[in-house]
Amino acid sequence: MPHIVQFTSPGRVELVENDPAPLTGGSVRVATWYSGISAGTELTAFRGTNPYLTSTWDAERRLFVPGEPSFAYPVQGWGYSEVGQVVEVGDGVDSLAVGDIVHGIWGHRSDAVLPAAAVATRKLPADVDPVLGTFARVASIALNAVLAADVRLGEQVAIFGQGVIGLLATRLATLSGGRVLAVDTQASRLASATTFGAAETIDALRPGGAGELVRELTGGGADSAIELSGTDRALHEAVRSVVVEGLVAASGFYQGGAANLRLGEEFHHNRVRIVASQISGVPVALGGRWDQPRLVRTVMGLILSGAVDAGALVSDVVDAAEVADVFARLDAGDPGILQAVLRFDAAPERAR
Known part of the structure; x- marks a missing residue:
């Protein structure tokens, strides 16, 4: 049976x-x-x-x-x-x-x-x-987030949450030419992030918040951030971490309210853009060229070639x-x- x-x-x-x-x-x-x-x-x-x-x-x-x-x-x-x-x-x-x-x-x-x-x-x-x-599927979710964050060669991206999808996003953003700053609460996951290509690792629980340190390490803020932990506190720190008019791809599955996301602070004063990334669709600007089958083909090609050590x-x-x-x-x-x-x-x- x-x-x-x-x-x-x-x-x-x-x-x-x-x-x-x-x-x-x-x-x-x-x-x-x-x-x-x-x-x-x-x-x-x-x-x-x-x-x-x-x-x-x-x-x-x-x-x-x-x-x-x-x-x-x-x-x-x-x-x-x-x-x-x-x-x-x-x-x-x-x-x-x-x-x-x-x-x-x-x-x-x-x-x-x-x-x-x-x-x-x-x-x-x-x-x-x-x-x-x-x-x-999980690697496709990670790639979709990297595409939503518009990671480009030479840019700096902060990736909040280094679970499976976060680590895959770290590797994919690195392969895209981005300099990744990986954020998590667990030392073991931050160590894995280094293996997957992160240039810097940051303890999310540090005094002052991770966003403040990202701004220091990047000389004024990351070009973009990807939030994958699914917590409103991390989303707030992602907003704090990016440059004026920077981009935050909110890719976590958030539950309940968002008491720690304070939209009257850095979000408002730095004119930060927050976009949702969810696997049911690709970023609008890429819709004519990208779809879910292409996401799957791309990530499986990288995994099977060994470029991504899943x-x-x-x-x-x-x-x-x-x-x-x-x-x-x-x-x-x-x-x-x-x-x-x-x-x-x-x-x-x-x-x-």
């Missing part, structure tokens, strides 16, 4: 059985090998803070409004960083064959039936570590049955966990 990760209620997540989906024409069945956990997004489901769980998303008006939540517990199928092997091919499919290894988005589940077109361009070479495929970010590969323990550690802020990956039973022994 296939299994799927289920958020049963706030603070409770488990692996449960679910019925297999029927194979249809034009689709393939994939046996999941690995599924990466996106801590920021998925902790909102674990904690019950995601707005979809507390209000109604009016898709036509694009507003959250009071009413029945768009999603209610138990919630199944979250997760967007999967890798698996094609084990069955439906009628009319000639772009994939049994045995192909693909990456894509189908949630933390052991068995998935997908349109062949959704994964036909997402094959992984047989000679690479399949876990690398779990980084396609494998170094994997701290935990655990059996899917241990999902509750992983989320307990993430919820507690365990500094020893970075990228956690769930391993399903179909994963080959040589990769286990």
Whole structure:
């Protein structure tokens, strides 16, 4: 019987059985090998803070409004960083064959039936570590943030939050020619930021705030900043860190209010621009040339070539049955966990 990760209620997540989906024409069945956990997004489901769980998303008006939540517990199928092997091919499919290894988005589940077109361009070479495929989405989020911050050769960019996506953004901004100042509260993550190309590292908890030190180290302010921690305090410091009319890409998934974001201070007096970066769309100015498939192609090309060492970010590969323990550690802020990956039973022994 296939299994799927289920958020049963706030603070409770488990692996449960679910019925297999029927194979249809034009689709393939994939046996999941690995599924990466996106801590920021998925902790909102674990904690019950995601707005979809507390209000109604009016898709036509694009507003959250009071009413029945768009999603209610138990919630199944979250997760967007999967890798698996094609084990069955439906009628009319000639772009994939049994045995192909693909990456894509189908949630933390052991068995998935997908349109062949959704994964036909997402094959992984047989000679690479399949876990690398779990980084396609998170690396795309990082690249989207770098594009939103308009990082250019010779410019200085402060990146707040050096979790998985922040570290990927640090590497991608460095590859783009930017000089990165990495900000975080954890010394281990700042050390990783140096490895990923950061020219300077800054303790977010320093007296006076990180923004003040960024301004000192850059001789007047960073050209742009990327905020990926998802905290309003960090967003405020990002605003403080940039030059007059500087750009801040707000890329974190912020929850609740923003008492620490004081818009009457540096934001107002330095005429700072704040733009939202979210993976459902690319920056408007790039819309004619960039889209989500191009983001994926770009980051996977860099990862598979070794230009971005995504494998170094994997701290935990655990059996899917241990999902509750992983989320307990993430919820507690365990500094020893970075990228956690769930391993399903179909994963080959040589990769286990």
